[in-house]
Amino acid sequence: MGEVDLKVRDPNELNSHIQVNFADVFGEPDGVRSMDCVWENSYACFECGKNLCYKIMTFFCGLCIALEWGCEFAMITFNHVWCWTPCLRDFSITMGCAQKFFGTCVSCCLVPFCEGCGAFFSKIKISKS
Structure with missing residues (x-):
């Protein structure tokens, strides 16, 4: 059984599409600013709420x-x-x-017929008048 990496918990980047950092969710454009204390406390509330709820x-x-999920993948593996x-x-x-069997039947019965039709129709000449 392999060791669990407690530092890098998504080494294959399975969930890289989930952006849950404050800067990935909130951003004030130039020309519009909240008070610094609101912005800093919003960051603290966001991080605290996110981390506490997730934990x-x-x-x-x-x-x-x-x-x-372990049982589900065990059943899938068992079935396969x-x-x-x-x-x-x-x-x-x-x-x-x-x-x-069917390839032999086709080769014996249909191939000669198709070759004959091909030879017959290859002699047709079309001319524009």
Whole structure:
């Protein structure tokens, strides 16, 4: 079992689309400014609310949700290993035989007919008058 990296928690950048920093959500354009104390306290309230709410939700729900997703991916893996992959392998073996059979039938019956039609229609000449 691999070690959990406590510093880099999204090494594959799965959630890089989620911007939850104050500067990614709020920005005052030039020419419009709130008071400095409002801006600074808004930052503090935003960060405190975001962090506290996230920590409470992960404390109460994170372990159960992680367990459920672990079970879900275990079921998906089980189905692929024990059901889907053997079924697909069986299907591909069976269809390989069917492909050879029908390919031979087409080569014996349809190819001569199509070659004859092609030779017949290749002699047609169209001229504009």
